Amino acid sequence: MSALPLLPVIVGPTASGKTALSLALAEKLDGEIVSCDSVAVYQEMELGTAKPSREERARVRHHMIDVVPPNVEYTAGEYGRAARAAVQDIASRGKVPIVAGGTGLYLRALLDGFSPVPQRDESLRDRLRAAMERRGPAVLMRVLRRLDPAAASRIHENDHPKLIRAIEVSVLEGRPMSDAWQARSPSPLEGFRVVQMGLAPDRAALYERINARCAAMFTDGLVEETRGLVAKYGTDCRALGSLGYAEAQAVLRGEMTEAEAIAKAQTGHRNYSKRQGTWFRRDARVQWLHSFGGDAVDEALRLLAI
Helix, strand or coil: CCCCCEEEEEECCCCCCHHHHHHHHHHHHCEEEEECCCCCCECCCCCCCCCCCHHHHHHCCEECCCCECCCCCCCHHHHHHHHHHHHHHHHHCCCEEEEECCCHHHHHHHHCCCCCCCCCCHHHHHHHHHHHHHHCCHHHHHHHHHHCHHHHHHCCCCCHHHHHHHHHHHHHHCCCHHHHHHCCCCCCCCCCEEEEEEECCCHHHHHHHHHHHHHHHHHCCHHHHHHHHHHHHCCCCHHHHCCCHHHHHHHHCCCCCHHHHHHHHHHHHHHHHHHHHHHHHCCCCEEEECCCHHHCHHHHHHHCCC
Protein backbone atom coordinates (compact mmCIF):
# COMPACT_ATOMS: atom_id res chain seq x y z
CA MET A 1 0.00 0.00 0.00
CA SER A 2 1.21 3.52 -0.79
CA ALA A 3 2.88 5.43 2.02
CA LEU A 4 1.36 8.66 0.72
CA PRO A 5 -1.44 10.22 2.79
CA LEU A 6 -4.93 9.30 1.63
CA LEU A 7 -7.15 11.78 -0.20
CA PRO A 8 -10.67 10.40 -0.84
CA VAL A 9 -12.65 12.38 -3.42
CA ILE A 10 -16.43 11.97 -3.65
CA VAL A 11 -18.14 13.23 -6.81
CA GLY A 12 -21.47 12.77 -8.50
CA PRO A 13 -24.69 14.54 -9.45
CA THR A 14 -26.68 16.77 -7.17
CA ALA A 15 -28.75 14.96 -4.51
CA SER A 16 -26.80 11.70 -4.92
CA GLY A 17 -25.68 11.68 -1.27
CA LYS A 18 -22.17 13.14 -1.43
CA THR A 19 -22.63 14.92 1.90
CA ALA A 20 -23.87 11.78 3.67
CA LEU A 21 -20.96 9.70 2.42
CA SER A 22 -18.37 12.36 3.21
CA LEU A 23 -19.67 12.75 6.76
CA ALA A 24 -19.63 8.99 7.35
CA LEU A 25 -16.09 8.64 6.00
CA ALA A 26 -14.85 11.66 7.95
CA GLU A 27 -16.15 10.22 11.20
CA LYS A 28 -14.62 6.81 10.49
CA LEU A 29 -11.27 8.13 9.26
CA ASP A 30 -10.84 11.13 11.59
CA GLY A 31 -11.15 13.43 8.62
CA GLU A 32 -12.23 16.91 7.61
CA ILE A 33 -14.24 17.77 4.52
CA VAL A 34 -13.24 20.09 1.69
CA SER A 35 -16.33 21.20 -0.22
CA CYS A 36 -16.05 21.27 -4.01
CA ASP A 37 -19.14 23.29 -4.91
CA SER A 38 -19.19 26.54 -6.87
CA VAL A 39 -22.28 27.87 -5.07
CA ALA A 40 -21.45 26.74 -1.53
CA VAL A 41 -18.49 29.15 -1.53
CA TYR A 42 -20.95 32.04 -1.20
CA GLN A 43 -21.91 33.41 2.18
CA GLU A 44 -25.55 34.10 3.14
CA MET A 45 -26.86 31.70 0.51
CA GLU A 46 -28.25 28.76 2.44
CA LEU A 47 -31.56 27.40 1.18
CA GLY A 48 -30.73 27.21 -2.51
CA THR A 49 -27.23 25.78 -2.17
CA ALA A 50 -27.82 22.44 -0.42
CA LYS A 51 -24.82 23.16 1.80
CA PRO A 52 -24.25 20.76 4.68
CA SER A 53 -26.52 21.84 7.53
CA ARG A 54 -25.24 23.69 10.58
CA GLU A 55 -25.58 20.44 12.51
CA GLU A 56 -23.55 18.52 9.93
CA ARG A 57 -20.86 21.19 9.96
CA ALA A 58 -20.77 20.91 13.73
CA ARG A 59 -20.21 17.13 13.48
CA VAL A 60 -17.24 17.44 11.10
CA ARG A 61 -15.13 20.46 10.24
CA HIS A 62 -15.74 21.73 6.71
CA HIS A 63 -13.58 23.90 4.46
CA MET A 64 -14.36 26.00 1.35
CA ILE A 65 -17.89 26.87 2.47
CA ASP A 66 -18.97 30.51 2.98
CA VAL A 67 -15.72 31.84 1.51
CA VAL A 68 -16.85 35.07 -0.18
CA PRO A 69 -19.93 37.34 -0.35
CA PRO A 70 -22.35 36.67 -3.23
CA ASN A 71 -21.27 39.79 -5.11
CA VAL A 72 -17.64 38.67 -5.36
CA GLU A 73 -16.71 36.59 -8.40
CA TYR A 74 -14.83 33.48 -7.34
CA THR A 75 -12.97 31.59 -10.05
CA ALA A 76 -12.03 27.93 -10.33
CA GLY A 77 -8.37 28.93 -10.16
CA GLU A 78 -8.91 30.76 -6.88
CA TYR A 79 -10.79 27.77 -5.56
CA GLY A 80 -8.05 25.37 -6.62
CA ARG A 81 -5.34 27.31 -4.80
CA ALA A 82 -7.38 27.71 -1.61
CA ALA A 83 -8.62 24.11 -1.63
CA ARG A 84 -5.08 22.78 -2.06
CA ALA A 85 -4.01 24.83 0.94
CA ALA A 86 -6.89 23.36 2.94
CA VAL A 87 -5.99 19.79 1.91
CA GLN A 88 -2.36 20.34 2.89
CA ASP A 89 -3.36 21.89 6.21
CA ILE A 90 -5.69 19.01 7.11
CA ALA A 91 -3.03 16.41 6.29
CA SER A 92 -0.36 18.34 8.20
CA ARG A 93 -2.47 17.97 11.33
CA GLY A 94 -2.64 14.19 10.94
CA LYS A 95 -6.22 14.10 9.70
CA VAL A 96 -7.66 12.78 6.43
CA PRO A 97 -8.82 15.42 3.94
CA ILE A 98 -11.99 14.33 2.13
CA VAL A 99 -13.05 16.27 -0.96
CA ALA A 100 -16.78 16.18 -1.73
CA GLY A 101 -18.78 18.01 -4.35
CA GLY A 102 -20.16 18.14 -7.83
CA THR A 103 -18.43 21.06 -9.56
CA GLY A 104 -16.18 19.39 -12.08
CA LEU A 105 -14.19 22.48 -13.03
CA TYR A 106 -13.37 23.17 -9.37
CA LEU A 107 -12.22 19.58 -8.91
CA ARG A 108 -10.01 19.82 -11.99
CA ALA A 109 -8.41 22.95 -10.55
CA LEU A 110 -7.75 21.17 -7.26
CA LEU A 111 -6.41 17.85 -8.56
CA ASP A 112 -4.95 18.64 -11.97
CA GLY A 113 -4.22 22.33 -11.72
CA PHE A 114 -4.94 25.02 -14.26
CA SER A 115 -2.62 26.36 -16.88
CA PRO A 116 -1.91 29.98 -15.98
CA VAL A 117 -4.11 32.34 -18.00
CA PRO A 118 -4.53 36.12 -18.02
CA GLN A 119 -6.07 37.98 -15.09
CA ARG A 120 -9.53 39.50 -15.50
CA ASP A 121 -9.93 42.60 -17.64
CA GLU A 122 -12.85 44.50 -16.12
CA SER A 123 -13.08 46.95 -19.02
CA LEU A 124 -13.48 44.11 -21.51
CA ARG A 125 -15.97 42.35 -19.24
CA ASP A 126 -18.05 45.53 -18.98
CA ARG A 127 -18.15 45.81 -22.76
CA LEU A 128 -19.27 42.20 -23.10
CA ARG A 129 -22.00 42.66 -20.50
CA ALA A 130 -23.17 45.81 -22.25
CA ALA A 131 -23.31 43.94 -25.56
CA MET A 132 -25.34 41.20 -23.89
CA GLU A 133 -27.83 43.77 -22.55
CA ARG A 134 -28.20 45.46 -25.95
CA ARG A 135 -28.31 42.42 -28.19
CA GLY A 136 -29.36 39.60 -25.90
CA PRO A 137 -27.39 36.85 -24.15
CA ALA A 138 -27.01 34.76 -27.33
CA VAL A 139 -24.43 37.27 -28.56
CA LEU A 140 -21.85 35.82 -26.17
CA MET A 141 -22.11 32.34 -27.68
CA ARG A 142 -21.90 33.76 -31.21
CA VAL A 143 -18.72 35.64 -30.34
CA LEU A 144 -17.13 32.64 -28.63
CA ARG A 145 -17.94 30.33 -31.55
CA ARG A 146 -15.92 32.65 -33.78
CA LEU A 147 -13.02 32.94 -31.35
CA ASP A 148 -12.87 29.42 -29.92
CA PRO A 149 -15.28 26.79 -31.30
CA ALA A 150 -13.85 24.10 -29.01
CA ALA A 151 -14.57 26.12 -25.87
CA ALA A 152 -18.03 27.04 -27.19
CA SER A 153 -18.89 23.35 -27.54
CA ARG A 154 -18.08 22.75 -23.86
CA ILE A 155 -19.83 25.73 -22.26
CA HIS A 156 -23.59 25.92 -21.81
CA GLU A 157 -25.17 28.85 -23.64
CA ASN A 158 -26.75 30.12 -20.42
CA ASP A 159 -23.50 30.10 -18.44
CA HIS A 160 -22.72 33.74 -19.13
CA PRO A 161 -19.79 34.08 -16.68
CA LYS A 162 -17.92 31.19 -18.31
CA LEU A 163 -18.70 32.52 -21.77
CA ILE A 164 -17.35 35.93 -20.80
CA ARG A 165 -14.22 34.39 -19.31
CA ALA A 166 -13.57 32.28 -22.41
CA ILE A 167 -13.98 35.31 -24.68
CA GLU A 168 -11.78 37.39 -22.38
CA VAL A 169 -8.92 34.88 -22.40
CA SER A 170 -9.13 34.41 -26.16
CA VAL A 171 -9.01 38.17 -26.76
CA LEU A 172 -6.19 38.84 -24.30
CA GLU A 173 -4.14 35.88 -25.53
CA GLY A 174 -4.74 36.61 -29.20
CA ARG A 175 -5.65 32.96 -29.76
CA PRO A 176 -8.37 30.52 -28.63
CA MET A 177 -8.52 29.90 -24.91
CA SER A 178 -8.30 26.16 -25.61
CA ASP A 179 -4.95 26.65 -27.35
CA ALA A 180 -3.69 28.95 -24.60
CA TRP A 181 -4.39 26.35 -21.94
CA GLN A 182 -2.81 23.53 -23.92
CA ALA A 183 0.33 25.58 -24.53
CA ARG A 184 1.07 25.78 -20.82
CA SER A 185 1.62 22.99 -18.37
CA PRO A 186 -0.69 22.73 -15.34
CA SER A 187 0.71 21.55 -12.02
CA PRO A 188 -1.17 18.52 -10.67
CA LEU A 189 -1.58 17.98 -6.95
CA GLU A 190 1.20 15.76 -5.64
CA GLY A 191 1.97 13.96 -2.41
CA PHE A 192 -1.36 12.19 -1.90
CA ARG A 193 -2.93 8.84 -2.72
CA VAL A 194 -6.01 10.16 -4.47
CA VAL A 195 -9.02 7.83 -4.71
CA GLN A 196 -11.91 9.26 -6.71
CA MET A 197 -15.34 7.75 -6.10
CA GLY A 198 -18.44 8.66 -8.07
CA LEU A 199 -22.01 8.18 -6.92
CA ALA A 200 -24.35 6.89 -9.63
CA PRO A 201 -27.67 5.89 -8.06
CA ASP A 202 -30.71 4.80 -10.04
CA ARG A 203 -31.76 7.75 -12.20
CA ALA A 204 -35.49 7.57 -11.42
CA ALA A 205 -34.79 7.51 -7.69
CA LEU A 206 -32.29 10.35 -8.08
CA TYR A 207 -34.84 12.49 -9.91
CA GLU A 208 -37.35 11.90 -7.11
CA ARG A 209 -34.81 13.20 -4.62
CA ILE A 210 -33.97 16.17 -6.81
CA ASN A 211 -37.64 17.08 -7.16
CA ALA A 212 -38.23 16.77 -3.42
CA ARG A 213 -35.14 18.85 -2.61
CA CYS A 214 -36.20 21.66 -4.95
CA ALA A 215 -39.70 21.75 -3.53
CA ALA A 216 -38.32 21.86 0.02
CA MET A 217 -36.07 24.82 -0.85
CA PHE A 218 -39.12 26.91 -1.69
CA THR A 219 -41.21 25.58 1.18
CA ASP A 220 -38.43 26.48 3.60
CA GLY A 221 -38.35 30.08 2.37
CA LEU A 222 -36.09 30.40 -0.68
CA VAL A 223 -38.13 33.28 -2.11
CA GLU A 224 -37.79 35.30 1.09
CA GLU A 225 -34.08 34.51 1.36
CA THR A 226 -33.67 35.68 -2.24
CA ARG A 227 -35.65 38.85 -1.52
CA GLY A 228 -33.18 39.78 1.21
CA LEU A 229 -30.15 38.98 -0.96
CA VAL A 230 -31.49 41.01 -3.88
CA ALA A 231 -32.14 43.95 -1.57
CA LYS A 232 -28.54 43.76 -0.33
CA TYR A 233 -26.63 42.85 -3.50
CA GLY A 234 -28.91 43.75 -6.42
CA THR A 235 -30.41 41.75 -9.26
CA ASP A 236 -27.16 41.71 -11.24
CA CYS A 237 -25.35 39.69 -8.58
CA ARG A 238 -23.88 36.71 -10.44
CA ALA A 239 -24.43 34.19 -7.66
CA LEU A 240 -28.16 34.97 -7.60
CA GLY A 241 -28.43 33.72 -11.17
CA SER A 242 -27.76 30.15 -10.02
CA LEU A 243 -30.39 27.42 -10.05
CA GLY A 244 -33.16 28.03 -7.56
CA TYR A 245 -32.27 31.66 -6.96
CA ALA A 246 -32.98 32.58 -10.59
CA GLU A 247 -36.45 31.04 -10.33
CA ALA A 248 -37.05 32.70 -6.95
CA GLN A 249 -36.21 36.04 -8.54
CA ALA A 250 -38.78 35.36 -11.25
CA VAL A 251 -41.38 34.89 -8.52
CA LEU A 252 -40.37 38.18 -6.93
CA ARG A 253 -40.75 39.93 -10.31
CA GLY A 254 -44.21 38.42 -10.75
CA GLU A 255 -43.15 36.49 -13.84
CA MET A 256 -44.21 33.08 -12.51
CA THR A 257 -46.01 31.53 -9.59
CA GLU A 258 -44.12 29.67 -6.91
CA ALA A 259 -45.46 26.38 -8.27
CA GLU A 260 -44.14 27.26 -11.72
CA ALA A 261 -40.80 28.26 -10.20
CA ILE A 262 -40.52 24.94 -8.38
CA ALA A 263 -41.23 23.01 -11.59
CA LYS A 264 -38.66 25.03 -13.53
CA ALA A 265 -36.04 24.62 -10.81
CA GLN A 266 -36.69 20.88 -10.72
CA THR A 267 -36.14 20.65 -14.47
CA GLY A 268 -33.00 22.74 -14.23
CA HIS A 269 -31.52 20.63 -11.45
CA ARG A 270 -32.35 17.38 -13.28
CA ASN A 271 -30.63 18.67 -16.41
CA TYR A 272 -27.67 19.83 -14.35
CA SER A 273 -27.36 16.36 -12.82
CA LYS A 274 -27.08 14.91 -16.33
CA ARG A 275 -24.28 17.32 -17.19
CA GLN A 276 -22.48 16.45 -13.96
CA GLY A 277 -22.69 12.75 -14.75
CA THR A 278 -21.35 13.33 -18.25
CA TRP A 279 -18.44 15.40 -16.94
CA PHE A 280 -17.31 12.88 -14.33
CA ARG A 281 -17.75 9.84 -16.57
CA ARG A 282 -15.15 11.28 -18.90
CA ASP A 283 -12.57 10.81 -16.14
CA ALA A 284 -11.33 7.22 -16.09
CA ARG A 285 -9.91 7.74 -12.61
CA VAL A 286 -13.40 7.79 -11.07
CA GLN A 287 -14.57 4.48 -9.58
CA TRP A 288 -18.35 4.28 -9.52
CA LEU A 289 -20.65 3.37 -6.65
CA HIS A 290 -24.13 2.57 -7.92
CA SER A 291 -26.12 3.67 -4.91
CA PHE A 292 -26.81 6.76 -2.84
CA GLY A 293 -23.98 7.97 -0.65
CA GLY A 294 -25.58 6.97 2.62
CA ASP A 295 -25.76 3.36 1.41
CA ALA A 296 -22.25 3.23 -0.02
CA VAL A 297 -20.04 3.55 3.06
CA ASP A 298 -18.81 -0.04 3.18
CA GLU A 299 -18.14 -0.13 -0.56
CA ALA A 300 -16.27 3.16 -0.33
CA LEU A 301 -14.09 1.85 2.48
CA ARG A 302 -13.18 -1.17 0.36
CA LEU A 303 -12.15 1.11 -2.50
CA LEU A 304 -10.03 3.10 -0.09
CA ALA A 305 -8.38 -0.16 1.08
CA ILE A 306 -9.18 0.69 4.69
